[in-house]
Amino acid sequence: MNRFPHNSKYGDEEATPTAGKNARAGEVALVWSRHEYRPRDGSKRACGSRTGSRGASRRAVRTAGGVAARGGPRHGAAVAARMCARSEAVELEVLGAEGGEARVPPRPLRLSLLELLGKLVRRDQPSAPRRRTRHNHRFRTFVSCENERRIKANNREYNAQFRYANNYIKTSKYSIITFLPLNLLEQFQRLANFYFLCLLVLQLIPAISSLTPITTAIPLIGVLALTAVKDAYDDFQRHQNDSQVNHRRAKTLRNGKLVEEKWASVQVGDVIRLENDQFVAADILLLSSSEPNGLCYIETAELDGETNLKCRQCLLETAEMGQDDAKLGAFDGEIVCETPNNLLNKFEGTLSWREQHFSLDNDKILLRGCVLRNTSWCYGVVVFAGKDTKLMQNSGKTKFKRTSIDRLLNFLIIGIVLFLLSMCVFCTVACGVWEWLVGRYFQAFLPWDTLVPAEPASGAVVIALLVFFSYAIVMNTVVPISLYVSVEVIRFAQSFLINWDEKMYYEKTGTAAKARTTTLNEELGQIQYIFSDKTGTLTQNIMTFNKCSIAGVCYGDVVDENTGETIELTDRWRGARAAGGAGGGARARLLEREHEQGRSTPGARRPDTPHNTEPLDFSDNPEYEPEFKFFDGKLLTAVRQENPHVLDFFRLLALCHTVMPEQKNGRLEYQAQSPDEAALVSAARNFGFVFRERSPNTITIEVMGKTEVYELLCILDFNNVRKRMSVILKKDGVIRLYTKGADNVIYERLKSSNQNEVRNKTQEHLNKFAGEGLRTLALAWRPLEERGFAEWKRRHQAAALALRDRDERLDAIYEEIETDLLLLGVTAIEDKLQDGVPETIANLSLAGIKIWVLTGDKQETAINIGYSCQLLTDDMAEVFIIDGVSHDDVDRQLAKCRDSIRVVNTFLPHGATENKRSSASAGSMCGVAGASGGGAGGGAVGGAANGGGVVVRPSPGRAANVKLNAPAVSVVTFSNEYVSGGPHDALEPANDDSNGFAIVVNGHSLVHCLHPKLEEKFLDVVLQCRSVICCRVTPLQKAMVVELIKKSRKAVTLAIGDGANDVSMIKAAHIGVGISGQEGMQAVLASDYSIAQFRFLQRLLLVHGRWSYYRMCKFLRYFFYKNFAFTVCHFWFAFFCGFSAQTVFDEMFISVYNLFYTSLPVLALGVFEQDVADATSLQFPKLYAPGHTSQLFNKTEFIKSTLHGCFTSLVLFLIPYGTYKDGLTPDGKILSDHMLLGSVVASILIIDNTTQIALDTTYWTVFNHITIWGSLVSYFVLDYFYNYAIGGPYVGSLTVALTQATFWFTAVLTMIILMVPVVSWRLACSWTRPTLAERLRARRAAAPAPRTPSARRARRSVRSGYAFAHQEGFGRLITSGKIMRRIPHADAALSALASLPGKFHPRAATPPPAASQPPSPAPPGPPSPPSPPSPPSPRAPKQDLDSVDL
């Protein structure tokens, strides 16, 4: 069995992105599940404790490594064998879970072959014999078991033989030499280009060419050249990016000396030195670092989007080497590890050094793309370099994205070509017949070509065959090459409209929206699913201490002085405030809203600034942070008045945490594992409770300038089950326990029948905070007696040393002491949403777009954000949570969800829910005001920001406003009408956002959901949910979810994100949008569009996307119409010219018809057309709906256009033909020649086209006028110019025609015949079946009425959010002293030292033999300061990345 089968598998799949997509998702899912199942043998505990089982699995692995190390080669072999066996067992387990069917795992033959080949190659490795002599048995096991990577540190010769990728990165596609052939090859893969190439070749054959080759050559070369230039430019930029990255400097050890080298020349096996704030150059195995115990800190924002600090630790054995270059240069460890793969959180391998074997896991690996933080230097061995690094493995291949219209076009073009061929075939047959009957007698006048046999029958056949090609050439204009040019030009221009949109310009960072790809615009108008990242996309990734409630008093509300209303502030509001202005508070609100609706530029009218909306001034505190903003002066006053509750509150905040302080440039800075904690500590700091310093057993804070030192007795660290953390501190002989945690957890543990009033009030405040979408934490404390504590401490230590069920026992011990708490208060932290997120989401979902949030965050956070951005609301029937760990669990949960949905759907039929929904939305639009206006305590409106910048608590006055604002209501009737009346809505599945279900899926459950077996079920449930939130998902999973929807629903997807962890998703989706203006640019670089704020997405989709789609569809419909009208004339003419491929029109006319005469008006249409204004399309998101069903351009529309075109051509040809056949002018001049007829038809064609486009254009700009009338004029001008000045053969024909009344008569007659049906049909349609846009236009014309934005606002009563660290804090590290750079106390130093021997010989020191070892014996020590014999290997660092993948 292969332990890492996914390596080769995934790599191959990457290489062939289109091949076997179905298989792909399945396979990857299988891989994941295998990975998932691995820990099973260690996780016998209840699956409720995720951390527990995860820890167990890691321990298991570690043990395996340890055993290998201890037992030497033989044991290593055994371990390896066991691992193999296990993975095999796991695979069987997976299969078993599928109901015991004998199902062969999906494993393409090709991959198996590749693996086999890999094994063969491995056997042939020259290094093998040496290994075999030493570890004969083991080696064989490995060969049969896996493909692995072997690296010898500092041994380039040895590593060279494996030809590992070096650190050179190449994302470019071409070099100077390969550019032309490769690019041409790529371009001719486009169907159209190839078609025109064939055509050109045909035209070069004189026997069949009825047109000069130039007519095709010029446009084709033009198109190719333009595209090539664009490609070259793009590739040039990629080259530049590559070379910039490749030329970064890395310090590499060469022969024991530190040399600066380019990144590109770093190779696998090199030892490199990294310094603080540097990017990690490759995936390296950490050898030593500046921090004690070989710790080092990294930020993985580029990789997974998480900005919190993570901790890595090297082997203590290697850490000894320090920064001794000579020692490091002589380091000759051999690393055997997994082959390159894209699993960010997993690494397996062993290091053999000095006859010892150490197991390596992810904790010892620094990945490329991370940034080293708070660590002045570190050394490491490069394990994966360049394209093998996990970062690069995770960034999928850039796919060539095409829009669905592109694909449809390709299909249609095949159809057109078939149509063309059938016309040609018809003409061929007819020509053969004609030649046989008539044509052969004409030979006397025109001898048949030498090619043609003289014998009449065969001659006719040959001529007919030649005519086939001739007609193919003549009628090629049904597939006009200018179509492609025009489409590109239109998209290009539309992209500029996006780039120049002032309303998508973010002043704060000075970033405008940017269309990075100019080929996808109209797809923006068809988005059905949006996959959004959370951190940095929906939220700003800023936690702010916003409000608090201390001893039943609420602080933090900003009260408007004039009205007594509470104001919620947003950044924009604050910014506006800062800018200053004039006006009153309540009025300002209205102005703001008005401003938001109507105008784009920041209005000149700025409301007055009530003084209490200024942030408080903390500057008298020397340690204050200028960026900290708090608006309620009451709290500061309370602090200054030394209100004991408030003091206790802040003291707790300053003491109870695991934050690390650091002096940076003379300023105190905090490093926290979670931004929540940092926000709390920094709040305390600003209010004068500065956390100064910590040592393993002391905490120093500064309260109002006075230093206080507390003795730290114990940290009861956070975990997901406990949902709280506590510290036990001693000061002046008094022992206190401070705790903070989720409110329900704390409330359960409060001292009964105490503080009842405070409790109730606080509960009220909690509800209020939660309703505002804030993340709450309850704070409490209790005094401890010395004796009781000592006794507890003893038992705690005993528990900490327990070999079995230590975590449970510890939790129980913790539970004992965390009782009888006294409530101090609650904090409310705002995970700040970006401005306008709830409104945007509401509007987008009104537009029928499903929004999925895919985040790496934990479930609680995700749900919380879901509520605050209105994805989850209280009026939902149910919010499902899928968090099963095993396949069966997930299966069961999904089945349950499905049942629930079915039940609701049965008892509430679709119609009822529909009504309910619309009335609910009506209620939520207008009713909220009424409901909460009189509500108790003046409930706040949920969500942070309104578009207007200020949200005021609803008051009766607001309700009155709403009443006056009548159109707001009529909108509801409108959408109702649309829902019931629109034919397309009826086609939609009944469950489409009809009832309020939401589902929250955990990453580890998602693994199973994406498994082919459960996929169907999962989709079944998920597609019936209005909102979907996936939490704790990996970058790859994000992409897989996107792929799943793309594949199963054939839906158009959009992925939006800001970090490197979103790159794969962005690349997978039809359209990737990056949030720009942030630190990392990875997402933006991979994206197709970049916007600065999430709220701009609304405008990008609902306005630009909609317009683009609308324009493109209109353009295409017209374009096909005009080309059919033009080309099919030749077909009609064929009946009158003996099917001889004679053209009706002048060659010149044919060449430039699409280029000059008709292209510009339709281009102007494609760029400027709009049916409704931008404000309207934002107000009525339903307008977006036609894009979902491809209503505006599909096969039916295409056939309509072409039939219309054919009809037009028939009329165009027949009427003039009838008129001019044997025609005479009244004064006896002859009108009957062919050239004259050609000119007449051409002129009428141009007139018709112009009229048609004028009818199609609803939005007239100057450009439309210029191009439409201009092209009509240009026809006559150019025709005269060409014929008279250059000397075309049709000279004079047009003059003859124009001077005769016959022409004008014919023209008018033809135009009437053509236009009357069109106009009357359109009028009839817009009267009987008006589209929403048409009705809106009509309404607009009747009564222009402004309307409030239709954001659904719903109050939220469910509390779910509590703010806390994402993972376990640094608690263990702190108390064990490992994390301390300066060890202040001798005893701490001693205890740290005491822990070292155990660390140095961990394997030898672990007494029990492997057999008796419990599955999870590994020794993450509890926070016991005097280190016991069990090796206190730090646990915290392991949490970070690892936890994501479970």
Next chain:
Amino acid sequence: MAEEGQIMKKTIIHWFLIAVGLLFILIGYCLMTSSDSETTTTDELVVDYTDCTSLDDTVRGKLCPKHLEEKDATNCSVCVTSFTVTKPLIGKVIVYYELTNFDQTSPDYINSRDDNQLKGNWTEVPSENCAPFRYDAASKPILPCGSIANTMFNDDINITRSAKFTRVPIFAYGMLSDSDKIGFQNPETFDSLISFSRPASWTKSLDELDTTHPDNNGLQNERFIAWMRTDWKRKPYGRFSNHGTYKNGLPAGNYSLSVNYKKYNHYKGPRKIIFVATQTTVVPGPFVSGAVLVPIGWLLIIVVGALVYGTRILEALHKKYDDIKASRANGAVANPSQPKPSEPSASRLLTTARATTDANKDSAV
């Protein structure tokens, strides 16, 4: 902005409909006026002279086609056929000749000419388009080269009024408008004609096409131009004089046609002469008169459609208007006051339902 477009479109439609109405009136008037004259005149008269009897001394009384076939002769000299005009042709009369089955529409044929030559730039290298009629057997360039010129029809026709034995004068110029002739220019002199060979089937030299009118000679000969401007069957032969007896058309009576019947390549089809009197109206033919019916048909359909659906549309419009008014008047009050009636029951249903299913499961276990 959008409204502007809407208004614009509306006005366009209005004007369009008004224009349509006016045009129908105009067309109706034209049709009425033209129908008056139609009762008294015929439009055209076809004279088929294919089987014209030879007056040649050697083969007197023989039909020309037979003669040309049998003897492999190039010329049937003069043959005569007679015809009777029962109804006078009134108006300006154009004389056409028509060669049935003669295909001038093949692109090879149409392109077989040298526009440069025709414009008077006589170079010794004719255009390649002319092949295989570029050079004669002696490699002398042909002028005018190409297949069209080579096949120029060259029967000479004279028409005599039998009663008076007077010749009906036919002029070979004035049939084409000046614009038609733009592409055909003679050089200053015909001197350089010597270095060119004339097309093989031509009996006359280029400068002898119409010696009576110097402006109508050479490449500017209207009969030549008309031939070169390819069209369908009928080609203009000439016109009656604007003055004298035949200025108002062809009176009724007996006429005879004397033709210099030439062997025309291998053409064996019928040869016709057609007299066409020009109309004074712009409506040129029955086809177009029929086509005029189409818009009338459209109009009828629209009227019927409007009658059938119009009331419905009006009703719908009224209803919509009322809706808007109603919603303005009371919608603001009515709508938000609607509670969410089914909601609580929904969740209750859900919970009870789930409870029962759970219970079922339990009991099953």
